[in-house]
Amino acid sequence: DTEVTQTPKHLVMGMTNKKSLKCEQHMGHRAMYWYKQKAKKPPELMFVYSYEKLSINESVPSRFSPECPNSSLLNLHLHALQPEDSALYLCASSQDGFGTSYNEQFFGPGTRLTVL
């Protein structure tokens, strides 16, 4: 099973709202990622969690706050977003270890976020 699930599928929020995106995987992966993708652009890395610890923050504004409650779950808390933050938000996960088969990242279907 190579499934990563994300909820909600679509989210519309105002600039003063607080909302959260959720991601879940049951593949035993120990690394989880948040990406942002604008139309006709490739995914851009935002955050990486490795063994439930935040390992990479790609200079993302503080209005985005990630959380990794356990090895299967990843959240992205949103607060005071701007219209330019509207995008497809993708979650991905990858296996642990140094072997060659451990590097593939498997993506979820994404959450389409619109900020009004």
Added chain:
Amino acid sequence: EDQVTQSPEALRLQEGESSSLNCSYTVSGLRGLFWYRQDPGKGPEFLFTLYSAGEEKEKERLKATLTKKESFLHITAPKPEDSATYLCAVQVQGSYINTGTASKLTFGTGTRLQVTL
């Protein structure tokens, strides 16, 4: 600086018309090259991983190859359902994080493929 360039930007094929997509890369040390397929509004779907020059992998009508400077995704006798954006991404040596469980991918801008009847 690591760079990944895909060409063409867009490709229109007739059903059954074989072609190749190109992904050229300039990196300090390649750890792996990945191909993904992405349908509009959906997450990328993993296709292949290539690790060393000369390596080839196949899946249905798709075949991925790797040289020291580029990778090709060959599409043989494509069907309309092959229409999608194809993304390549590279993982660079030394890009492991902490215990090595996670790594940063650098994506190309993708090739939008349209296959018509």
